[in-house]
Amino acid sequence: MKRVCYLDVNGSLSPDCMHKIPDADLVRGYEVMLLTRHIDERMVTLQRQGSISFAMSSYGEEGCVVASAAALQLEDWIYPQYREDGALFWRGYTPQQYIHHMFGDSQDSILGRQMPNHFGSRELNIVTVSSPLATKIPHAAGCAYAMKLQKEQTIALCYFGEGTTSKGDFHVGLNFAALRHAPVIFFCRNNQYAISTKTSCQFACSDIASKGEAYGITSVQVDGNDYFAVHEAVSKARQQCLEGTGPVLIEAMTYRLGAHSTSDDPSVYRSEQEVEEWKKRDPVLRLSRYLKTKGLWDDDKEKTYLAKVKSEVDEAIKVAKATPPPPLSSLVNDVYATVPPSLQEEYQSLRTFFPEAT
Ligand SMILES: Cc1ncc(C[n+]2csc(CCOP(=O)(O)OP(=O)(O)O)c2C)c(N)n1
Numbered sequence: 001m002k003r004v005c006y007l008d009v010n011g012s013l014s015p016d017c018m019h020k021i022p023d024a025d026l027v028r029g030y031e032v033m034l035l036t037r038h039i040d041e042r043m044v045t046l047q048r049q050g051s052i053s054f055a056m057s058s059y060g061e062e063g064c065v066v067a068s069a070a071a072l073q074l075e076d077w078i079y080p081q082y083r084e085d086g087a088l089f090w091r092g093y094t095p096q097q098y099i100h101h102m103f104g105d106s107q108d109s110i111l112g113r114q115m116p117n118h119f120g121s122r123e124l125n126i127v128t129v130s131s132p133l134a135t136k137i138p139h140a141a142g143c144a145y146a147m148k149l150q151k152e153q154t155i156a157l158c159y160f161g162e163g164t165t166s167k168g169d170f171h172v173g174l175n176f177a178a179l180r181h182a183p184v185i186f187f188c189r190n191n192q193y194a195i196s197t198k199t200s201c202q203f204a205c206s207d208i209a210s211k212g213e214a215y216g217i218t219s220v221q222v223d224g225n226d227y228f229a230v231h232e233a234v235s236k237a238r239q240q241c242l243e244g245t246g247p248v249l250i251e252a253m254t255y256r257l258g259a260h261s262t263s264d265d266p267s268v269y270r271s272e273q274e275v276e277e278w279k280k281r282d283p284v285l286r287l288s289r290y291l292k293t294k295g296l297w298d299d300d301k302e303k304t305y306l307a308k309v310k311s312e313v314d315e316a317i318k319v320a321k322a323t324p325p326p327p328l329s330s331l332v333n334d335v336y337a338t339v340p341p342s343l344q345e346e347y348q349s350l351r352t353f354f355p356e357a358t
Pocket residue numbers: 083131132133160161162163164165167189191193194195256260
């Protein structure tokens with residue numbers, strides 16, 4: 001499968017690239033990548049310090065996440081897997097909202113009912129992450145089919161990792177979408193690992209894009225660390241979806257530079273040398289080099305921007321640390337219209353252990 005790439009590691013752009021991304025959007029995309037990297041780093045540190053229970057980072061994959069989100073419209077629905085906080089930030093989710101979610105406190109929009117990194121936003125058309133992998137793939141296909149039936153000019157985009165394609169839901173979702181010409185983009189972040197399982201131990205074929213083709217779906221493979229290649233692939237795919245010619249699968253080749261999560265130690269299953277090689281292809285570095293040669297960015301701007309982000313995040317963490325946990329009653333509310341007697345009884349018995357709780 002041919003891999004589309006326009007931006008090389010030195011930040012020079014191939015003359016074949018016909019992008020029309022306005023300079024201001026490129027700079028904003030870069031800033032969102034920096035913001036994402038900073039917040040992810042801080043969340044891992046907070047977990048190590050015992051302030052939050054768990055964190056996952058998109059370190060190394062910020063390029064494909066932000067570029068893909070940037071090529072959509074706000075009305076399009078996003079189904080994240082969990083490593084796509086950059087898409088939330090692109091749509092305007094604030095560091096404070098994200099950090100409340102990571103703390104699972106009373107200001108978390110889902111009141112701590114899920115693990116950290118299981119974000120979502122109704123206002124931003126981002127469906128909440130769920131832990132069982134791949135379940136969102138048929139959901140996205142169904143949502144897109146509904147959009148088509150209702151003649152809406154919108155699409156759904158579903159993110160998932162390459163490891164997730166081993167689940168049945170992937171195949172169910174692709175077949176359904178292909179047959180119904182559902183306007184959905186299946187966006188595979190192929191970061192080469194599913195926790196400790198390398199792709200060579202995950203599937204026998206060479207890539208994921210060919211699996212899309214097998215279902216009759218237009219499928220492309222792009223360099224996932226190339227902002228321009230990803231942006232173009234998603235823009236074209238969105239257009240194809242709206243023209244009614246069916247779904248598109250995009251396989252973005254990238255690399256998870258960090259650990260799978262704060263419960264993982266990658267040094268036991270991959271070499272430092274491999275990681276160092278991939279750091280040379282870092283999407284943040286590549287876009288920064290491009291922007292600098294175009295005169296759109298420089299070291300001073302980077303210093304000022306990072307200082308602003310750091311102080312905003314410092315403040316947001318301070319606020320989250322001072323925010324009370326969700327009310328105890330949130331354990332039983334919002335599931336049934338009326339809390340059933342059995343649950344009410346359990347709740348009352350629990351309350352005896354927390355007499356001060358609201
Ligand atoms: C159905 C299911 N099986 C196993 C897991 C445990 N698990 C969580 S993340 C993960 C790896 C997923 O890898 P991939 O899809 O490549 O995404 P990545 O983490 O690399 O972004 C596994 C096995 C799960 N959450 N759900």
